[in-house]
Amino acid sequence: MKIDRLLWGATIFLFALGTAPLLACDVPPLEDLPAHLATIVVIKHIGAYPEFVFHGFFKTNATLFAFLSAFGESHLVLASKAFVALTVLAHAWVFPRLVLELGGRERVAPATLIAAPLVHNWFVAMGMLDYALGSALALACVLLIVRQAKDASRARGVAIGLLGMLVWYTHVFALGMVLFLAGIEAIRVRRLRALAPFAPLAPGALLAAWSVGVELARRRAPSSHAIVYRPPWETAYELWAKYAWSFSKLEIASVATTAVLAIALVRDRKRAVPVLSTFAACALLVVHFAAPSEAFDWFAVNSRVLPFLYAIALVRVPPLPKIGLAACAALALAWSAGTTLDYARLDRDFKDATAGISVVPEGADLFPVIFDPRGSSENTWALVNVWGLYVVAKHTSAPLLFAHSPSFPIGYAPGKKSALEAATFAQSPHDADAWKKFEESLASRGWILEWGVRPEDAIEPPAHVLALDRGRLRIYRLR
Numbered sequence: 439m440k441i442d443r444l445l446w447g448a449t450i451f452l453f454a455l456g457t458a459p460l461l462a463c464d465v466p467p468l469e470d471l472p473a474h475l476a477t478i479v480v481i482k483h484i485g486a487y488p489e490f491v492f493h494g495f496f497k498t499n500a501t502l503f504a505f506l507s508a509f510g511e512s513h514l515v516l517a518s519k520a521f522v523a524l525t526v527l528a529h530a531w532v533f534p535r536l537v538l539e540l541g542g543r544e545r546v547a548p549a550t551l552i553a554a555p556l557v558h559n560w561f562v563a564m565g566m567l568d569y570a571l572g573s574a575l576a577l578a579c580v581l582l583i584v585r586q587a588k589d590a591s592r593a594r595g596v597a598i599g600l601l602g603m604l605v606w607y608t609h610v611f612a613l614g615m616v617l618f619l620a621g622i623e624a625i626r627v628r629r630l631r632a633l634a635p636f637a638p639l640a641p642g643a644l645l646a647a648w649s650v651g652v653e654l655a656r657r658r659a660p661s662s663h664a665i666v667y668r669p670p671w672e673t674a675y676e677l678w679a680k681y682a683w684s685f686s687k688l689e690i691a692s693v694a695t696t697a698v699l700a701i702a703l704v705r706d707r708k709r710a711v712p713v714l715s716t717f718a719a720c721a722l723l724v725v726h727f728a729a730p731s732e733a734f735d736w737f738a739v740n741s742r743v744l745p746f747l748y749a750i751a752l753v754r755v756p757p758l759p760k761i762g763l764a765a766c767a768a769l770a771l772a773w774s775a776g777t778t779l780d781y782a783r784l785d786r787d788f789k790d791a792t793a794g795i796s797v798v799p800e801g802a803d804l805f806p807v808i809f810d811p812r813g814s815s816e817n818t819w820a821l822v823n824v825w826g827l828y829v830v831a832k833h834t835s836a837p838l839l840f841a842h843s844p845s846f847p848i849g850y851a852p853g854k855k856s857a858l859e860a861a862t863f864a865q866s867p868h869d870a871d872a873w874k875k876f877e878e879s880l881a882s883r884g885w886i887l888e889w890g891v892r893p894e895d896a897i898e899p900p901a902h903v904l905a906l907d908r909g910r911l912r913i914y915r916l917r
Contacts, residue, residue: 441543445534448550452530455774456557457523459781465515465827466522467685467784469818470565472826475514476836477848478506479829486801486833490841490848498610498649499568503847514830525567528574529557533752536581540711540753548763549755552699554770555682555692556748558777563684563818566738572612573745575605579616579639580749584712586635595638602642610649610845611742613642618721619713619746626717652844666732673727673740681744685784685815688776691769698766699751706754714750722747735842784820787813791824791889794913795831797906803884804834810890810910825887834885886914 460466480487481503495504502521509517533556537549561570582598605613620636668676682692707716722743729740758766791813798804806825813821828834841848880886881901888896890910898904902914 441538444543444546445538448534448546449527449530452533452550452553452557453523453527455554455770456526456530458774459558459778460519460522462778462782463785463788465785465788466518467781467788467813467815467820468522468563468565468567469820470823470840471518471567472830473823473839474502474565474567474826475506475518476823476826476829477503477839477846478514479511479833480836480839480848481507482511483833484848487836489851490836490839491851493844493847493849495847497652497845497847498606498646499608499845500847501571501608502567511830521567521571522562525562525571525574526557528571528578529553529559532574532578532581533557533749536577536714536749537753537755539581539584540714541755544757545753545755548758548766549752551763551766551770552695552755553752555684555689555695555773556745556752558684559745560680560683560741560817561738561745563815563820564738565823569609569611569742572605572609573615573742575601575608576612576616577745577749579605580619580713583616583635587632587712590635598635599638599641602639603645606642606645606649610646613639613646615743615746617643617646618725619718622718622721623713623715626715649845665730665734668731670727673731676731676741677726677744677747679817680738680741681748683817684777685780685817685820686776687816688779689773691772691776694769695766695773698755699748702754702756703751706756709754711750711753714746714753716750719747719750722750780814783814787821788824788827790909791821791911792827792831793908793911794887794906795828797913798828798832798834798885798887800832802832802834804828804832804887805837805880805883805885806887806889807880808889813890821889824889828887884916888912888914 465472480490481492484490484492495507505521506514506517533553534546534550537546541549559570561567561573579598579601582594582601586594586598602613602616605616616639617636620633620639624630624632626632678693678696682696683689684692703716703719707719709716725743726740726747729743731738731740733739804825806828808822808824811819811822823838825834825838826836829836839848840846841850843849880899885905886899886902888911891912896912899914901917903917904912905915906913
């Protein structure tokens with residue numbers, strides 16, 4: 439009974455800290471989220487968007503879309519908040535239980551305090567909510583597998599199989615990481631029998647293989663991105679920046695918690711821990727430095743190992759004296775307060791960038807040019823997809839949805855993707871030269887949304903007139 443109270447107390451504490459920022463905003467300022475909201479609007483009105491086709495929801499990386507599609511358009515933003523809260527809850531539930539299972543009761547309290555920045559991690563801030571939730575569910579899968587290895591039961595085996603399929607549905611990369619850990623565990627103990635607790639994952643593994651086959655067979659165009667490696671020092675920096683850090687230096691407390699985790703991992707490296715072993719930590723570090731940062735149309739490829747590397751460190755956080763617990767509690771509260779302030783600052787940015795919604799007519803052909811994609815954020819491009827909120831509000835054109843891969847619920851209709859390449863390119867640069875280069879493409883668009891350009895660098899498109907000039911936002915309409 440005391441253990442239950444400890445675990446649920448830890449879960450409630452982490453959930454409260456991780457969801458407090460949601461109270462400071464209207465729309466969660468997560469990089470990809472506005473485009474995902476726009477995707478749901480396009481799906482609901484697919485006939486009005488002939489450049490896209492609907493692929494259905496039976497595919498990996500579809501949990502967020504399936505969830506949002508269950509809500510009416512007027513409740514999409516509220517539904518997105520609920521999904522973020524669900525993602526935080528999944529982390530807040532699994533972290534204390536993993537620590538209890540693999541570290542012991544005396545480690546739960548300090549590990550909970552240290553885990554605060556991890557429940558709303560970089561993947562959440564990026565709006566990569568399927569992978570954020572998928573990694574938490576994958577760690578829950580690891581928890582069940584560890585228990586299955588100690589005391590096998592048919593019911594738990596069924597639960598592992600069902601959870602494995604849910605992890606696949608949420609994100610295939612997360613399931614791939616569990617399968618990777620299975621192979622590493624078998625190598626560590628030098629016994630194939632170590633794979634027995636992982637056997638119920640077979641249906642999920644088959645679905646993962648099918649997803650990979652679909653991705654390779656149905657790719658209609660060359661990748662828009664090459665294979666990219668970062669310099670080793672940048673990759674080392676990303677060990678913190680692409681998991682424990684969200685937006686700005688207001689969350690600098692996460693540096694200290696990451697340092698504590700690194701020290702704990704090194705100091706407790708000799709303790710034998712199943713699945714989340716020191717050997718697995720070394721293997722994940724090798725993958726983080728050896729795998730590319732970008733591969734084809736996938737971003738943050740190497741960083742996807744970090745949720746599991748951090749979990750390995752978390753179960754090794756040592757028991758701390760009261761003064762150490764107080765210091766960790768202060769760090770957790772400082773992190774939550776900093777994240778809440780960032781939500782409030784970015785919420786103001788979002789409101790500034792969407793001030794033209796009342797000016798743009800229903801169904802407008804809107805072309806976004808984003809010159810300041812970061813806004814108040816330093817670690818994400820929080821406003822790069824803010825145009826998606828115009829799609830939600832006014833059903834405007836949607837030139838930059840995630841539709842390049844068959845793993846997404848929508849794709850480009852045959853022959854339509856090339857017409858959108860100018861939009862894809864023009865949104866990335868931060869200077870006016872990009873606009874000049876693509877002036878011809880812009881000339882035929884009914885409306886142009888310009889965000890973040892400095893007044894002295896502003897360029898009025900020759901074929902358009904200024905319809906709104908408010909702070910960092912300019913809206914142009916065709917003459």
